[in-house]
Amino acid sequence: MSKISKPIIVGNWKATPKDLKTAISFVKDLEKKLSKNKIKKNYLLAVPDVYINSLFNISKFGIIGAENLTGNEEGQTTGLNTPSIISSVGAKFIILGHSEVRKRGETNQSIKEKLTNTLSKNIKTILCVGEEKREVNVNYLKFVEDELKECLEVSKKEDFKNLIIAYEPVWAIGGISPATTNECFEMVISIRRTLVELIGMDNAKKVSILYGGTVTKENAHSFIEEAGVDGLLIGRASQNVDDFYSIIKSCL
């Protein structure tokens, strides 16, 4: 895989676009814009599993990955995709623990099992964490700390080189207001502290942290400049080629 350039810009296409033809023209269009403007930076794009191979074959600057991991072990489990199935068709990274997947029943325990597997297989893994709410009596820093500890419990320290954390406050996903850069910064410091506690300073330094939740072409740059993150995880704005291009350009 080509080295991921920083800031790390990751699109999460979710259940879009409507068909493979549209997905292919999106990537061609995006890369035409990047080439024309001599932008060499790479980007990551998490796409529906069935699009992975075709996009992997045509993309020059894109690192294509999966939005989720449905299965963990090869065998008699109808309809599930394992790390080896996903990576054999070109996925270079996998997102785990997205809140929309957690809402459908994914637990820290099942994320931990999948994460231990993907990291040990040398697959870059983006682990999403984030509190549901920020209320006076809700200790959101502790909530995220617990999520991290539960999901990372059995992974080997040396495998953490393949880990990326995405801080995605659930209340900011799919809405109109992102977290403020101050709110994000506070959480990034807390996540770093937890990582140091879990794996020591040297290993913790190697883990990149992203912010996600209503990132737009207007606010993307401010997170990189002011919120202490190494990159962004972008939903809706990555599903529009002009917006995604503008974000990549604004984060050079």
Ligand code: PGA
């Ligand atoms: P959003 O989604 O950018 O549309 O808020 C972010 C995400 O779900 O990762």
